Amino acid sequence: MLTKGIDIRASRTHNVGLFATEELPTGTVIWLPCTKCSRWSKEEVADLPAARFQALDTYGHLLTDGSLLLPCLGAYLMNHSCEANVLDLGLDFGLAVRDIAPGEEITCDYATFVEDGGWSMECHCRSPRCRGRVTTEQGGDPDIKRTWLERIEAALPGVAAVEQPLQDILKELSEPYRRILGGKTDLQQVSTGASVCAPSFVTR
Numbered sequence: 072m073l074t075k076g077i078d079i080r081a082s083r084t085h086n087v088g089l090f091a092t093e094e095l096p097t098g099t100v101i102w103l104p105c106t107k108c109s110r111w112s113k114e115e116v117a118d119l120p121a122a123r124f125q126a127l128d129t130y131g132h133l134l135t136d137g138s139l140l141l142p143c144l145g146a147y148l149m150n151h152s153c154e155a156n157v158l159d160l161g162l163d164f165g166l167a168v169r170d171i172a173p174g175e176e177i178t179c180d181y182a183t184f185v186e187d188g189g190w191s192m193e194c195h196c197r198s199p200r201c202r203g204r205v206t207t208e209q210g211g212d213p214d215i216k217r218t219w220l221e222r223i224e225a226a227l228p229g230v231a232a233v234e235q236p237l238q239d240i241l242k243e244l245s246e247p248y249r250r251i252l253g254g255k256t257d258l259q260q261v262s263t264g265a266s267v268c269a270p271s272f273v274t275r
């Protein structure tokens with residue numbers, strides 16, 4: 072489920088993308104997997120025709136347990152940036168790691184999709200820090216990993232401080248969110264180890 076204040080518009084980096092229609096401050100939960108998202112079990116994934124799997128995997132996430140998740144409400148249209156403003160390592164939701172202004176595109180880092188092994192793409196994100204080619208192997212790069220974790224750590228105190236339009240569903244579905252509400256702000260304490268993109272990133 073996607074938070075409010077987000078619209079689908081034409082994107083400079085891809086056909087379409089997600090754009091903020093209002094200020095989304097650091098710490099805002101941008102999306103989380105919910106019961107309206109589509110899911111295929113590992114067994115169902117194995118039975119999908121190759122072309123169908125490829126189409127679903129383009130927009131969905133392969134998870135640690137081999138299942139496939141296709142986020143609902145357009146959340147699957149989030150494009151990549153090498154300086155993403157939404158990250159989720161060690162969390163089971165996508166977190167705004169900096170203030171996102173109205174009109175800005177909302178992006179995540181596809182190199183965090185560590186379960187989609189061997190995947191890569193040419194990047195046109197226009198970031199000064201663009202890696203040129205984005206690969207899932209970059210998720211193993213210590214410098215890139217450290218940058219992601221530092222950005223998430225810095226944003227975590229904002230989670231309990233900002234207005235969270237998704238708070239009810241987060242309380243119900245997200246153990247990391249409940250831990251944050253319980254006063255935890257350190258990623259090692261907040262993380263359950265389960266994440267939609269990089270499940271084994273944070274070891275406790």
Ligand SMILES: [Zn+2]
Pocket residue numbers: 072073103104105106107108109142143144
């Ligand atoms: Zn959903």
Ligand SMILES: [Zn+2]
Pocket residue numbers: 152153154194195196197198200201202203
């Ligand atoms: Zn890039």
